[in-house]
Amino acid sequence: MNSLNKRAVLEGLERAKIKNKSKWRDILPTWCPGCGHFTALNGLYEAALDLKIPEKNFVVVSGIGCSGRFPFFIKGFGFHALHGRALPIATGIKIANPELTVIVVGGDGDGVGIGGGHFPHAVRNNLDITYILLDNSIYGLTKGQVSPTSPVGMISGTTPYGNIARPINPTTLALAYGATFVARVFSRERQDVSDLIKQALQHKGFSLIHDLSPCVEFNRLITYKSWNQVVGKFPEDYKADNRTLALQYAESKEPVYLGLFLKENIPTFNDHVKQIFKKIDSTEKS
């Protein structure tokens, strides 16, 4: 890494206020200073430390995009896969070795664009994995084209006359698909991001962290400032136990709610597999 890059990266880390360096790999993040992804990285560091997940059992799977480099910045095993294909790969990993803590990291293009067909199925399998969807409403790595979460009218390299297609809401999708843990966070709220990532890792089942993670380089429309004007907290008595209500809150444009939308405890995929193994064992013995 040349000195200019290194300076930019160090600045980014500084701005993200990442203090605990014990989970860093020797590779420095490739992101721009101020990128929202640093907050999620910090959150994952803290969650991994707090939960004392051994590095040998920690697996981060990613797709392609700025978020794709995530596995290289964290101590543990990493699988930087192809664009949109992180979820099926994580599915194979978790079924083959249920002892591993499996985290999937991807962007909006990766998760609800090219990989959108895998999202519902990863959710409905209810494998015990955590999916951190870093949503910046732009294709950043290809330098600024609209994404599936970009607003109507957005001018970009590929939509010089304005974006026609309506945006997808990943929180809504996860709820509609039947996810058992759905949270939306905003990269400016460092503590909330860390707390909810930790809760997601503790949840038994598929958990989604939809992180509003602004791109400071290519998105002039969706920014820290623009989100800051619309985000809001749930009412005090919100219980996160009703999917229909959660869907209503998820669809709200003003405010855009942050926090835990839903948590539901049902057996995971591997719980079912274990049950079937047991059943087979007992029939074989009898």
Next chain:
Amino acid sequence: MNYKELTVRFCGIAGDGIVSSSRIISGACADAGLHVMVNDIYSAEIRGLGKSTSTIRFSGSKVYSMGDGINALVGLAQQESIDEIEDIREGGSVIYDSSSPADIPETESLASHIPPEVNGYGIPLKTLANQASGSNRGRNIVSMGALCHLYGLPKTIFINQIEKIFKRKGDKVVESNLTAFELGYEYCQNQYPLNNLFVMDKKAKPLQIISGNEAVAHGAMDCGLKFFAGYPITPATKIMEITAKELPKLNGWTIQVEDEIAAIGAVLGASFTGTRAMTATAGPGLSLMSELINLSVMAEISAVIVNVQRGGPATGLPTKVEQGDLNISLYGGAGDSPRVVMAPTCSKDCYTSIQAAFDLAEKYQTPVIFLSDLFLGQRLETDDIKRNINYKKSTRIKPTRQQLKNYQRYALTEDGVSPLIVPGEDGAFYSITGLAHNTAGNPNFESEVHLTMTQKRFRKFKSMVKDLPPVEIIGDADADIGIACWGSTYGAIFEGMQIARHNGVKTKMIKSIMIYPQDEESFKTFFASCKKIIVFEMNFQGQYAALLKSTYNIKPVEVHIPSVDPVSPAKIAAKIMEVNHELTQ
């Protein structure tokens, strides 16, 4: 007349019991120690009246193909069976239902289409079936009784098989089926007193009957398969259905995923954890998998991908066989992307070679594409497969303690294979990527590093040669004509060689399960010993011939067999005779 070999075809529509008929006959023959091959043909559409046929060839000696033509046609559906008459050999016979001529006009009846050189045997199938069971069901069993008499087959083998197959349905069902069989036999005996005899070796031991798809599934599970992911597709689905049932009994798992991309994705994920993993698909699925197979090459993740080929391109011919997926298997990826390609020739090969596929995949950290096809995957065949349970010839090489100190996931080695640990194991961790990377596994775009790593990946394929299943030279060593072929067409070509030999033309063949890489020295020696080379394959382009021509600088006679029902040994023999004629001119 005495017979040592027979080919019988049942033709009908849904509900006629076509498949169950052939299963009873093939089971009876296999139990009696006869060699059997069964081929079912049905349309791609699931509709009530779709025509289907099942052809059973059985013999006292090993059968390698479906042969040419049939001895007997059992026409359970009249109109549908008319087209099948042309396949009947001279002196052959048609069994048809004489109990319901009023159903269809005389001109459309099967009987009116039987040519003089073929014997027609009218039997009141419907009437006798009703007599036995009170319904039309069982017409196929009545016809079996007729067949048994007409060709002097031993009754006991059928009776035993009927009892065996219908046992679980209760005594009443067994009883009515036995009666149906007996009525067919007696009617025929009274109406058509003949003196035919099927000559059998009484001492022959029962043979096992197995399809290619079954052999692949069991071979894989016997050598440690613990994870299967797939998406239903004709003609590969059977493999997933078997692993879905059997893997949980072995503490493994099968998952049906949303598409073939997810299937290979999940396989790579499972393999990343050190688990033996496999998927099975057909051409359209393989097309979807191309990108992740490329990742498997780049990130050096072991994977076995079974492709049960059907006709292509695109959706193509879902229920017909073709060997058209060689090119996509060999070259279907961006960049310089080497992968192992293997092609079994029979059920026994399916069993042993899938285990060899895992040997190569695991040891050399590479994808292996295993090219079966519809004919091989679905046909039933008797074979003496020796089960190889808990077979693991090779495993992934582990790093030494010293190597773990500064662990390099892609450490450069002489054979190109880097010692590997997997998640959950102590000592080191790493990330893998589809990006160009250095020995540590971290992204790196320097051209020197890229070249070094590309060389490393290709080096594995040179090192692999010592571990490949060996080639076999079959036929007459002193023959001038040399033959190369691949996959399931082998059987018909082998029989074609035998026919040619009866006609005084000697040939030899190089039989190789390996398509890439190959034991090039053996091929070079073989080709150098031939005056004329013929390459047979079932596709339009000559995909294997293209590979052989570019690798060995040969100029073969290329025979591109169109996508058809099983290849004709007689036509293969005719081509050999033709080439021989040119050679001796």
